[in-house]
Amino acid sequence: MKKYIIYLLGFFCCISYQSFGQLTTFVINGIITDDATQQPIPEVEIELLNYIPLKIVSTDIDGSFVMMGIPEGKHRLLIIHPQYKTVVIPNVEINSQRKVVLDIELEREEFLPITTIDSSEFLPDPIDYNNEMTLTTSEYISTEEVSRYSSMFGDAVRPDAAVTGLRFFSLLGNAPIIRGNAPSGISYLINGLPVSNMNHLPTPNTSGGILPMINLSALGEVDFVMGGFSAEYGNAPAGIFDIQLRRGFTRRYRLSGQIGLSGLELIFEGPVKRITKTSFLAHYRQSSFPILEAVGQNYLPRISPNFQDASLKFDILRSKAGYLSFFGIWGRSTYNINNSPLAPYPNQRFQQNSQQALAGIQHVTEFKKRYKLRTVLGASYHENQWKVDSLDQQNIYWDYIEHDQKKWIASLNSTLNIKLNPSSSMHTGLLFSYYNLDYAEQLLSKNITSIDYQGNTFYTHFFNQLQLKTKSWLSLNLGINVSYFHLNRQLAISPRLALRWQLHPKHIFSLGYTHYQHNHPLHIYLQQHTDLSGVSTLPNQYLKPTKHNKFMVEYQWYFAKDWQLELEGFLTWITDLVVAENESDVFILDNRDLFLLSTQFPTLINNGLGLQMGVDMNVRKHFSNNYYAVFNLSVFDFKYQASNGLLYNNRYNSQYIASLALGKEFLFGRYANNAFFVDSKVLYRGGYRYTPVNLVRSQQLGYEVLSNNYMSAKTGYHLRWDLKVGFRFQSKRERTEHSLSVEVMNALNRRNPIAERFDYIQNDIYTWASPGRFFLVNYNFRFDFGKK
Numbered sequence: 001m002k003k004y005i006i007y008l009l010g011f012f013c014c015i016s017y018q019s020f021g022q023l024t025t026f027v028i029n030g031i032i033t034d035d036a037t038q039q040p041i042p043e044v045e046i047e048l049l050n051y052i053p054l055k056i057v058s059t060d061i062d063g064s065f066v067m068m069g070i071p072e073g074k075h076r077l078l079i080i081h082p083q084y085k086t087v088v089i090p091n092v093e094i095n096s097q098r099k100v101v102l103d104i105e106l107e108r109e110e111f112l113p114i115t116t117i118d119s120s121e122f123l124p125d126p127i128d129y130n131n132e133m134t135l136t137t138s139e140y141i142s143t144e145e146v147s148r149y150s151s152m153f154g155d156a157v158r159p160d161a162a163v164t165g166l167r168f169f170s171l172l173g174n175a176p177i178i179r180g181n182a183p184s185g186i187s188y189l190i191n192g193l194p195v196s197n198m199n200h201l202p203t204p205n206t207s208g209g210i211l212p213m214i215n216l217s218a219l220g221e222v223d224f225v226m227g228g229f230s231a232e233y234g235n236a237p238a239g240i241f242d243i244q245l246r247r248g249f250t251r252r253y254r255l256s257g258q259i260g261l262s263g264l265e266l267i268f269e270g271p272v273k274r275i276t277k278t279s280f281l282a283h284y285r286q287s288s289f290p291i292l293e294a295v296g297q298n299y300l301p302r303i304s305p306n307f308q309d310a311s312l313k314f315d316i317l318r319s320k321a322g323y324l325s326f327f328g329i330w331g332r333s334t335y336n337i338n339n340s341p342l343a344p345y346p347n348q349r350f351q352q353n354s355q356q357a358l359a360g361i362q363h364v365t366e367f368k369k370r371y372k373l374r375t376v377l378g379a380s381y382h383e384n385q386w387k388v389d390s391l392d393q394q395n396i397y398w399d400y401i402e403h404d405q406k407k408w409i410a411s412l413n414s415t416l417n418i419k420l421n422p423s424s425s426m427h428t429g430l431l432f433s434y435y436n437l438d439y440a441e442q443l444l445s446k447n448i449t450s451i452d453y454q455g456n457t458f459y460t461h462f463f464n465q466l467q468l469k470t471k472s473w474l475s476l477n478l479g480i481n482v483s484y485f486h487l488n489r490q491l492a493i494s495p496r497l498a499l500r501w502q503l504h505p506k507h508i509f510s511l512g513y514t515h516y517q518h519n520h521p522l523h524i525y526l527q528q529h530t531d532l533s534g535v536s537t538l539p540n541q542y543l544k545p546t547k548h549n550k551f552m553v554e555y556q557w558y559f560a561k562d563w564q565l566e567l568e569g570f571l572t573w574i575t576d577l578v579v580a581e582n583e584s585d586v587f588i589l590d591n592r593d594l595f596l597l598s599t600q601f602p603t604l605i606n607n608g609l610g611l612q613m614g615v616d617m618n619v620r621k622h623f624s625n626n627y628y629a630v631f632n633l634s635v636f637d638f639k640y641q642a643s644n645g646l647l648y649n650n651r652y653n654s655q656y657i658a659s660l661a662l663g664k665e666f667l668f669g670r671y672a673n674n675a676f677f678v679d680s681k682v683l684y685r686g687g688y689r690y691t692p693v694n695l696v697r698s699q700q701l702g703y704e705v706l707s708n709n710y711m712s713a714k715t716g717y718h719l720r721w722d723l724k725v726g727f728r729f730q731s732k733r734e735r736t737e738h739s740l741s742v743e744v745m746n747a748l749n750r751r752n753p754i755a756e757r758f759d760y761i762q763n764d765i766y767t768w769a770s771p772g773r774f775f776l777v778n779y780n781f782r783f784d785f786g787k788k
Contacts, residue, residue: 026094026734028067030102032059032079039369040064041081041106049076049088050561070094072673074562074624077102084108090562091622093144101250108422139163141222145623148663150679150724150743153211153262153776163224164566164616165634166239167657167685168208174199175208178226178238179570179614180638180653182590183208184521185238190214191245191327192376192413193360194433200307200333201352202384213309213331213356217256217267218283220246227550227572228512231465231479231496232415232429237518237548237590245313245327248279253786260778263287263307270786278315285309287333307333322365329358335386347761352386360411370419375412382407401443405523408436428464435459439526452536453526457487459519465496473502485519488542492517510554517545520578520589529603544606549573562625566618577608579643586642586710591651609641610650626665626675633658642710649711654686654718671732677741679724687715693758693765704758715753720746720770726778737782742775749773 032044040063048055048067059065072094079087084106092100141163152158158174165179175183183206188195199209223242225233233240253270265285272278287307309331317324335352360378367373388401415429435458441451465479479496498512520543528536550572557565578589580602587602590610614636621629634657638650663679689711697705726741751769759766 026070026072026100028070028077028092028094028100028102030065030100030104032063032065032104032106034084034106034108041084044079044081044084044106047078047080049078051075073626074622079104079106081106091142093142093623138226138228139224141224143216143219143222145628147216148623148628148677148679149661150681151722151745152216163226164568164618164632165226165614165636165657166224167654167683173203173208173210174212175203175206176239177652179616179634179636180612180650180655181238182206182650182652185236187236187240189240189242190329190358191243191360191362191378192374192415193358193378193380193411194409194413194431195356195358195380196382196407196409198329198331198356198358200309200331200354201305201335202354210305210333210335211262211307213329214243214245214311215265215267215283215285215309217258217265218245218281218311218313220244227514227516227548227570228498228552229481229496229514229516230477230498231463231481231494232427234461234463234481234483234492234494234516235459235518235545236516237546245311246281247313247315247325248281249784250274250277250279252784254782254784256780256782258778258780259288261288261292261776262778264291272315276318278318280315281311281313283309283311304336305333306335307331322363324361324363326361327359329356331356347759348388348390350386350388352384354385355381355383357381372417373414374417375414377412379408379410382409402441404438404440406438407522410434423469424467426464426466428462430460430462432460433458435522437522437526439523441523449528449530451523451526451528453528457485459483459485475500481516483517485545487522487525488519488544490519490542490544492545506558508556510552510556512550512552512554514550514552515548516550517547519545524578524589524604539603543578543604544576546577546606547575549575562622564618564620564622566616566620568616570612570614570616572610572612574608574610574612574640576606577610577640578604578606579608579640581605581607581643583643586644586646586648588640588642588648590640591648591711605643607643610639612636612638623663626667628661628663630661631659649689651689651711653689657683657685659683669729673730673732673734675728677724677726677728681722683718683720683722685718687717688754689714690755693756695758695765698758698760699763702760704760713756715755718752718770719748719750720752721748723747735784737780739780741778741780743778744773744775746771746773 030046032041033039034041040059040061042059042061042063044059044063044065046057046059046065046067048070055067055069057065057067075092075094077089077092079089085108087104087106089102089104092102094100146152158168167177168174176186177183178185183203186207188198188207190198197207197209198213200211200213202209221244224239225242226239229240233242248269248271250271253268255266255268257266258264263285265283267281267283269281270279272280285308287305289305293304309329311329312327314326315323316326332355333353335350337348337350358378358380360376362374362376364372364374383406385404387403390400411431411433413429413431415427418426418428420426434456436456437453439451439453442449461481461483463479463481465477468476477496477498481494481496483492483494484490494515494517496514499510501509503509525541525543526538527540529539530536550570552568552570554566554568559565580587581604582602585602588608589604614634617633619631621627635655637655638653639647640650641647659682661679661681663677665675665677667673667675690713691706691710692713694705694707722743722745724741724743726739728737728739730737749772751772754768754770757766757768
């Protein structure tokens with residue numbers, strides 16, 4: 001009898017172990033098609049690599065598959081079919097915030113014999129970004145991975161821990177600085193439509209602002225290209241963010257949101273018709289700063305930002321006729337600075353009102369089995385009004401500058417992808433943008449009007465790019481970009497070349513040459529000079545675009561499971577740089593400071609030269625086994641030659657940038673579906689350049705006078721440590737989730753210097769510095785409801 005009791009107790013112990021030790025599991029759905037014919041492929045085997053017990057499923061007659069019982073984490077899928085090239089997808093991330101649906105295209109195998117692949121061998125995906133025509137200096141930004149980093153503010157264009165050489169002018173803004181380029185060097189594409197700046201409170205003379213109008217949770221794929229442009233990209237000196245809004249959740253209805261310093265937000269999404277897999281996503285956010293100020297919590301002394309935004313993505317049609325969707329973004333923001341210690345100038349008052357909107361419709365269709373046509377038609381509106389004034393020596397505010405710009409942009413972007421044969425393809429397309437401009441700028445204290453322009457112009461570019469693949473390990477891209485800007489009547493022709501060589505499944509070598517030309521901010525062309533007789537002219541209207549010739553070499557080594565090393569060397573020779581016409585004036589357009597307006601610009605010409613060179617290193621461990629690690633190091637130098645023939649440092653030539661980001665999740669709970677997480681990021685970089693103040697002369701005259709040593713001084717090094725800790729709780733059936741996090745920004749409380757100014761009230765030097773330590777508390781939630 002005792003023996004049977006022991007057996008019975010052992011049986012119940014086994015059941016208890018299986019019941020209480022079981023992890024929450026997830027599902028991967030997908031469709032596999034032929035990349036040339038777009039027809040579904042049946043009987044494709046999909047294996048979950050390095051998983052015990054062995055998990056393999058096959059596609060049905062419609063090319064669909066469902067793999068169930070997948071634990072949380074980052075996984076790799078092996079895709080095998082005897083008539084197609086074997087593919088390994090290395091970074092399929094499963095977590096509580098994502099239900100994975102994969103659309104996989106396979107390339108028919110015609111060159112290599114069928115081989116047996118050991119599924120235990122790590123095989124990286126040779127292309128880890130969305131645009132297959134970009135083979136060099138491109139980074140695919142995973143919104144899931146970026147959301148883990150500290151000090152992100154829910155901002156997908158602030159991935160400074162993920163992208164080597166990318167930093168921001170200030171902790172409180174996302175004005176991007178790439179390898180020493182000016183903050184105006186970034187262009188944005190949203191679902192294929194060009195936008196100048198889609199940030200709240202856009203910073204003058206930059207492509208950044210305080211926060212993006214598109215929240216991280218509404219984004220899908222983000223490609224960030226740093227100078228190694230494929231032929232479809234252009235008109236940007238430093239880089240391009242190619243952003244796609246994501247589709248709504250198709251399985252159930254979902255309500256999610258956040259309460260925190262970056263705002264109060266709600267997202268509602270779900271299926272429209274489950275049969276056609278159409279969905280919708282609606283997002284709204286309201287700034288929390290006015291609420292905090294009302295209860296006496298002002299995180300930013302004498303600064304009052306307020307903003308709200310909304311976005312919408314709606315799938316109208318998914319059928320044999322193609323995919324039709326509508327998308328829209330809207331945002332409005334106001335800003336007041338009243339003699340704040342965080343302001344760029346002492347004793348300054350700054351008022352800003354901005355409003356932006358974007359709406360578009362996108363259609364994607366496939367025909368004759370090898371053609372794919374993507375067409376996007378849309379329009380955007382940008383309005384930015386700001387006024388700057390200052391206290392005089394009697395503590396009375398006096399008018400200084402007023403700036404008012406309104407801009408309508410109507411755009412058409414159409415791209416045709418042609419599969420020439422199984423080993424080569426061609427992309428060709430046209431982007432046309434029509435601008436309606438209303439710009440005004442006045443220097444009120446001197447009664448000078450520097451801009452008063454109302455008119456129309458347009459920008460268009462055509463591109464054609466050919467990709468050739470030899471077997472499965474060599475890719476060659478040849479392309480050309482032809483653009484025309486009507487305002488300055490300049491035609492630009494830019495060739496592109498890139499070669500990618502996969503020496504081994506773990507070793508990839510790339511070479512690239514990119515010639516690209518970029519136009520200048522619109523207010524530069526519209527600056528007017530008025531002579532003594534009262535006649536106004538636009539002396540800078542016909543400035544030529546600045547030309548960049550960039551050479552790149554890149555090496556990638558996947559040296560361990562989920563670990564990779566990237567090394568890149570680059571050299572850029574710049575011609576037709578915009579400098580001052582007068583040789584005694586060493587002004588360089590790309591060295592302009594924030595808030596430097598057209599009233600302070602001399603007459604400009606394309607007579608300067610520039611040289612940028614450096615080396616980047618990135619060591620990354622993607623999130624798996626509940627942790628990640630990213631180390632970045634960028635060493636570079638960036639100098640310009642002015643009209644006098646002398647070399648000067650770029651304003652943002654910090655020469656080195658290093659960062660380390662680490663994160664770990666500790667699972668707990670009955671089903672191990674809850675987590676305690678810790679994320680940390682350390683940033684260390686050199687200081688920015690500036691022209692020192694001539695203190696004696698400034699004290700004599702009562703206003704700031706700079707010395708003749710242009711860009712000869714450098715601020716101290718920048719060091720910042722950010723820390724985030726929090727909890728995430730998920731229900732057993734995955735229908736609800738709650739997370740609470742606390743971030744310590746600038747935990748070392750270091751006031752990192754940005755520049756030096758002259759304070760004519762104190763009659764001494766004033767150091768403009770970043771804010772000290774402050775805290776962010778965020779609460780996130782998600783509720784799923786309705787039938788699957």
